[in-house]
Amino acid sequence: MLSQPVKLQPLFLGELPTIQLKQFGLMLPDGQVLMSIPAQKHAIKSHPAEFDLCHPYLSEVVETPSLVGQSPHHVNSGFELVKEIDDQGLIILVAVCIKPTSSGIYMATSTYPISGVTMNNRVKKGHLIFV
Structure with missing residues (x-):
């Protein structure tokens, strides 16, 4: 269980799915997506059991999302990658900063x-689209 004390390391989650994001209207340069140690600590502190559920699927969500979008509250700061995990009945969201680091990492x-x-409501409102 990841919410137990463990030595965290930065997680490289894969390539940003730029083609799918273009379908939503976000034109972003290619780059890797990384989840830093502070971001992991935030997720573990905010929702420990949920982080344990999401952790094994993070790369899959980033590399092959089934939905992409943007909250109206984060138009200039971030976007969302969402994946329906069929074998678990989970729907996982990964929030990503819209501006890459100087090294080109998101x-x-x-x-x-x-x-x-929640997913269907965001689709109806146009905050998420299927890709």
């Missing part, structure tokens, strides 16, 4: 599961 800021109702 920082994942949080991750947590969302419900099917």
